[in-house]
Amino acid sequence: MSFEEPKPDRPTVIITDDRRASRHMIRNILKPEGYKLIEAENGKVALELCQKSAPDLLLLDIVMPVMDGLEACSRLNSKRNDYFIPVLMFTAYNDGSEVEKSFQAGASDFINKPIDPEELRHRVKRLLYLSNLEKQRRADEKKLQASYEKIQLLSRKVLRAYEEERVRLARELHDEVGMSLTTLKLNLQLYCSDIAANNREHKEKLGVIVKSIDELQRMIRDKAYFLRPPSLDELGLLDVVNNMIIELSKSTGIQGTLALSGSPEIIPVDVETALYRCIQEALTNAARHSGADNISVGINFSNEQITVNVTDDGIGFVSDNADSAGKHLGLQGMQERIDLLGGSLEIRSAPGEGTDIRIIVPLGAYYSRGGEEHANTAGR
Ligand SMILES: Nc1ncnc2c1ncn2[C@@H]1O[C@H](COP(=O)(O)OP(=O)(O)OP(=O)(O)O)[C@@H](O)[C@H]1O
Ligand SMILES: [Mg+2]
Secondary structure: OOOOOOOOOOOEEEEEOOOHHHHHHHHHHHHHHOOEEEEEOOHHHHHHHHHHHOOOEEEEEOOOOOOOHHHHHHHHHHOOOOOOOOEEEEEOOOOHHHHHHHHHOOOOEEEEOOOOHHHHHHHHHHHHHHHHHHHHHHHHHHHHHHHHHHHHHHHHHHHHHHHHHHHHHHHHHHHHHHHHHHHHHHHHHHHHHHHHHHOHHHHHHHHHHHHHHHHHHHHHHHHHHHHOOHHHHHOOHHHHHHHHHHHHHHHHOOEEEEEEEOOOOEEEHHHHHHHHHHHHHHHHHHHHHHOOOEEEEEEEEOOOEEEEEEEEOOOOOOOOOHHHOOOOOHHHHHHHHHHHOOOEEEEEEOOOOOEEEEEEEEHHHHHHOOHHHHEEEOOO
16 A cells, blocks of 8 residues: 655654653654654643644553553543544554554554554554545535535525515515506596496496406416415414415315314424425425325424425325436425425325325424524414
């Protein structure tokens, strides 16, 4: 095996042994390698030096006064260090138990005494190489975690902006376009009433135009409701889901039921919106694709989590069909929303066996992230 040469900025190695002669001997063996060598006379001093200088490698003799090598090694490893310090233990010859104890204490490697200079140089080089790799891995992991957190934050912002935009559009459609149509209808009726009163044909035409305006108003109300039902803010999730199921039953003939269990108290707004969108998508999918006779929605509340089940007895489907990736956004959008809340989404479906979608959103984790600022009372 070949290892990279030690870092050009001179790796730091702490040599810990209570005997000055031994430290001196090790120093002489390692000196030609160009390391920065620091000496410690016991485990306690070695740990203090580790705190101060974050070395690249710690060499520990096992038997020492004040604090022995095993204890120093366990203490070093019991701390949650941001940096990684490999430990090379010096163990007594032919004593297997010391080797085992060394590894149990968290040592990375051991070397038997009396020390063979060539072996020591080789093991130190190898451990410094591994130490570099481990440091690089930790740094990469940190960067990856930071990027992941940034993406999550961004996704949350995008979803919030998306919801806000839907609210704005719904309001504009309802208030501005709806009001303009009402004014148009009233003006039309007012200005045309004289003409229509004396002419049957004009009266009929006016009736048709007014009917079209009524139809347009109804369509706009429906679109505004679909974008964001005002009742989600006013009534809360449960009533809105109940209304959705009633509407679905009316428009499709599918028998829909809602079952609640547990005691709903506070639902964070983000959780409420995400669950609403997921249930909406699951119900829409059931209506569009399943051919089911029955759909049931179950919502269970506990202090720790909210569990939602949407079940239909329709034709079912193969849920991990890779061909559909990218073409169908509904299930993917559900997964993304639930991921952002640290929850889980499970789809159980098979041809001919209906579909069961289970969503679990943990509330504790959400609150510990500070989501409680945006909390709604569920049972409004
Ligand atoms: N309840 C269901 N019963 C049967 N098939 C379903 C059900 N839900 C989803 N599917 C199948 O899974 C596919 C993917 O669903 P998804 O919601 O992701 O996309 P979509 O509904 O086709 O389109 P959209 O992007 O508009 O939601 C559907 O096309 C359908 O074949
Ligand atoms: Mg869909």
